[in-house]
Amino acid sequence: MTLQETLTTHIQKAVQSIFDLTIDKVEFQSTRKDFEGDITMVVFPLVKALKGNPVEIGNKIGNYLVENVEEVEKFNVVAGFLNIVISDAFYVNFFNSIKNNDTFGFVTPKESEKSVMVEYSSPNTNKPLHLGHIRNNLLGYSVAEIIKASGKKVYKTQIINDRGIHICKSMLAWQKYGEGKTPESTGLKGDKFVGNFYVEFDKQYKTEIKELITQGKTEEEAKKVAPSILEAQEMLRKWEAGDEETVMLWKTMNQWVYDGFEQTYKNLGVSFDIPNYYESNTYLLGKEVVQLGLEKGIFEKDPDGSVWIDLTEDGLDRKIVLRADGTSVYMTQDIGTAIQRVKDYPDVGGMVYTVGNEQDYHFKVLFLILKKLGFDWAQNLYHLSYGMVELPSGKMKSREGTVVDADDLMEEMTITAKKISEELGKLDGYTNEEKASLYEIIGLGALKYYMLKVDPKKQMLFNPEESVDFNGNTGPFIQYTYARIQSILRKSNFEYEQTVPSTIEIHEKEKELIKLVQLFPDIIQNAADNHSPALIANYTYDLVKEFNSFYQNVPILPEQDMNKKVFRVQLSKTVGNTIKNALQLLGIQVPERM
CATH class of the missing domain: 1.10.730.10 (Isoleucyl-tRNA Synthetase; Domain 1)
Incomplete structure (x- = not known):
């Protein structure tokens, strides 16, 4: 039993004995350096209930403790603060009780406890991990270890963003400029190798935009019709249609990146407890949940066929969950993935998402939707929001290759x-x-x-x-x-x-x-x-x-x-x-x- 727990019990007895009143809570703080004492009880919260002077109340409780509690040697009262001096014997006895406990402070998780799933890292497969990812990984991993030490079972996981136009940009650049090279033939880590082609795509794209602007296009128009972006969009269409050659290239290049990530995780000393989730497997999840939400009246369909949720009464806005053409958005996918995780691991009672603070609003919406859908574990969702990391030299930019690897x-x-x-x-x-x-x-x-x-x-x-x-x-x-x-x-x-x-x-x-x-x-x-x-x-x-x-x-x-x-x-x-x-x-x- 800690000192605070011991004193709380005795102070509750003191208040009951002296004032004939039951109190639930006792407030403590460290004793100020300029006063004698090992721990201080804050008397002010009791003044109203006990209808007395805080100094008198403090003195009465202090006298009771000295007379009835062997650990308490003496006390002094300053205004509404009862400074308590604890005997050396208490500290020696406490120390003797924990000195051989190598895991003092750690609580063993109970089998009956609901577990917590902690998501972190969750990188894109078009570039290597950088300084921002380091903060993400270190925060997620550490929070998972702390939650585990506090007495809960933890699953450490990540979702890898392995699909989309940004992935196709690296693939297209490799097709055009790779000359059949591989990480093995160049001696480069796979994620660095692929990341170089992402940067190469951006250079070419920017050159095309400048050329189109000189031909009379606006910058916005040029960005939409530049040959490179049109080719990348066509590659994405082929991937979504299951084109064999495109899918094979996608699998090959992603594997290069996964191998690189694994090496970085090992060097950084972080790990995951369960198999990765992949966006290519989860991006269709959530669509059936939207139908369920429509039936419950949680979602509403617009005349064009798109599906929305109106969160204005909750202080948010209207949010789309399904496009008019029936395709899902990121929100739909995240709804589906959260539900899938609980299906995969039924003992999960809460989740922690380690994601930068630019996504604060997204997670407010996501958590609220899951609550409205009636999932009890949605009460225990937490966005571990973190700020950007900068260097003395300034901000980083992935596309320009100026990130800190x-x-x-x-x-x-x-x-x-x-x-x-x-x-x-x-x-x-x-x-x-x-x-x-x-x-x-x-x-x-x-x-x-x-x-x-x-x-x-x-x-x-x-x-x-x-x-x-x-x-x-x-x-x-x-x-x-x-x-x-x-x-x-x-x-x-x-x-x-x-x-x-x-x-x-x-x-x-x-x-x-x-x-x-x-x-x-x-x-x-x-x-x-x-x-x-x-x-x-x-x-x-x-x-x-x-x-x-x-x-x-x-x-x-x-x-x-x-x-x-x-x-x-x-x-x-x-x-x-x-x-x-x-x-x-x-x-x-x-x-x-x-």
Whole structure:
């Protein structure tokens, strides 16, 4: 039982005993640094119900706690705040109860619990993954791991956008300019190889547009009649008609891209639990649901045969779900795919969609339609909306080939980690193989932490050099602290597993560390509820700062009192384990030495 849970029970008893009133909830906050106390009860919410002065109420509850609760040593009241001082014994007993629990804070999912499906990545097969995809993948993967740690079963999935005019552009460019080359013959990753042809198409298309404009066409007209776009549209028609040669080329080029994606996912350290969904298989889904919605009066048909839903009473607008020619739109497909996923995995009770904030409105509409269709799981849909990632050099553009390639960025991060590590001279005695592995762990850790410490909803500027700093709120700083703890453990050439007596006097810095470790389960639950890895990242930074303050101010191995020495080594080990578990939720590895 946590300190807050223990105190809540006793404060409820105090209010019942003193004021003859039952309260459901007690509000706590951290005690301000300028007051004595380990935890503070906020008295103001009780003032109205108890009809008294907040200082008097605080004093009465404080006296009750000192007299009846052995964990409470003393208290003080400032205005409407009851600052409570907790005994060392409480912290030592709590620490002894969790020190051997390597997964403290993680909740094992119950078989009876409904699962959550988390969708992320969901790339197009006409280009390699870039910096924006990295933020998407890291957010989706981390949120999935956090939800799992909070006690729910999770399915990690993606839907691959493998059809449409943009795919045909790459195919057409390869037909025209590829000269039969393949990823194997060129030595290029498949996704990069195909992406180059997407860029090539755009160059040719723009040249044609300029030429048509000089011939008297407007830019809008030129875009519609340029030979390249007409050929791409014809290729799309052939694909939709099942033309054998077109479909074969589509399958071949998509496979090149899939192979490339798999390599990038592996290097990035993200994965999926279930087979991919493909837009080519899902784009017809949802049409039968539209018919069902028409029968229920949820949708309405216009005179031209198109089908719409009117959401104006819900503060949105009218949205088309079926064109006049009977073809579906993206909304129809997303409705059908969501329903299909629950058919495929009946235990799914909610879904998380990791998609950029430019799609905020789309998901509002999608979730509302699914609720109106009567699906109970539609109450548990969440759009993990995130802001754009920019570099100091500015925005990226896929068609112009100015995006920051994901593979190149990961390689650059490893090189940057190598450069900074060598400058600091921290790797004497390492083999070249050990160094290479460490550079990768540090580089990727820097990238992931920098991306995930920012609230997902915020737009962010990514600075590679800044992210690999070994000081401040960075991945390498946290990894270095973990390695420092492992060094302490290696130097502890004595038995330190025994239980320390609760009567031991502990240092204020030790108490602060235990308080932070105690918060870890709540931080995980809060991060899961808010779909925010940033809460885990910044908690970890706070824990690391507190440990370094403890390390600087309290002797660990030089301590002469054996009980204190054992306790401090055990505490160091537990903090290290908490750091490791927290970083695991962010997809970050920790080095044993650094």
